[in-house]
Amino acid sequence: MSEFQRYQWKVVGRSLSAKQRGDISELSSHISVRSDSAEVSYHWSGFKHDPIAVLKRYFDIHLYEANWGTQDVAFRFDADTVEVADLSLFAMGETLTVVEADGSVLVDAWFEENWIESAHGYYDEYDEADWRLDAFEAIHRQLMDGDYRGIFLLWLNACELNLEENADSTVPLPMGMGQLKDEHKTLADFVGVCGGLMKAAAERSDPLPAETAPQEDLAHHLGKLSKARKEEYLQQLLDGDATAVQSALRRELRSLGKQPRRSRSVKNISYRELADAARCAAEQEARRIKEEKEKRRRDYLAELERREDEIWDRVNERVAKKETKAYDEAVLLLRALEDLWTTRGDREYFLNAVRLIAEEFPRLTGFRGRLEEAGWLNPKREHLLLPIKRERWSEKNPLQREIDLKW
Known part of the structure; x- marks a missing residue:
């Protein structure tokens, strides 16, 4: 995969002046500048300026992503519009910083080697009203209003990526973690916040006031x-x-x-508590899935056993039609019967039964070829491609595959 980087910036509650747009346009030969935002992407090389310096000078939000597993989320605020002490509680070493200087507050979350499966590809084209920047604008406004759910999600991810250092880190748990909005989900997707951690936080968070x-x-x-x-x-x-x-x-x-800010909380939570809860929940879910799978397997084998004679008759009936589609159905049904007899510990009985069917229809070369490909009959003559065909057939039709028995 080729290299890819994307830089995005946005202002909140205002527009860029004509001079500002002109200055920003000169930062890169192919930067896209609009009345309230800017974006530039690279498939080689990179942005020649400090993107955070650009943020501080012109914008309020900066997003960066690279396909080698790096994301950056940065917010700039005027110092008198946020509670710096509250935001600083979520600072996490060099990964998540909160810095006040020159009348501004900068919240910067930088994630290295953060390989994630994003819901949106690196090469997606976004329209001018970039939905993602709009989502982060909503987070920006919430932070000014004392709603710290967005920075809490960034803190969660910072802890997870620096687990050994931060397992015992503790922060206030914002209200409303069980009432996340689309913008919070967009942020979580962008930096890859663990869903299990989010669920554990939601279960422990107080609801937002009416x-x-x-x-x-x-x-x-x-x-x-x-x-x-x-x-x-x-x-x-x-x-x-x-x-x-x-x-x-x-x-x-x-x-x-x-009046208290609406999502502040007196309840503190540690990353270790959330991680332990997420791990327990994952283990319980894994057990549930395993038990459900085992029950489905038992039920399937029971149905095979109950309908075994009917399935053998169906195989003979489909082969007798001497049609390609009927052969394919017959072979799948035989695979189900092989599963049943293998489970019984007597696969040889099944192979003998298949040989009898083949002997009953000696002239049906198309059907016999399918039996050879499935590995149930030896070929009458050597075929160099047969091992490859058998491997592909087995991958497509694994032994414990549940065959549709509805006809």
């Missing part, structure tokens, strides 16, 4: 803001970033009204 009308509740506290403070918000709104202004205003009004 939806209320937060704007109406918060509006009661607008009178507590000074005139100067209100004018500050209006000036910030005029300057551009409506989403950041809205988040900061809500944050301040919640503080004035002493």
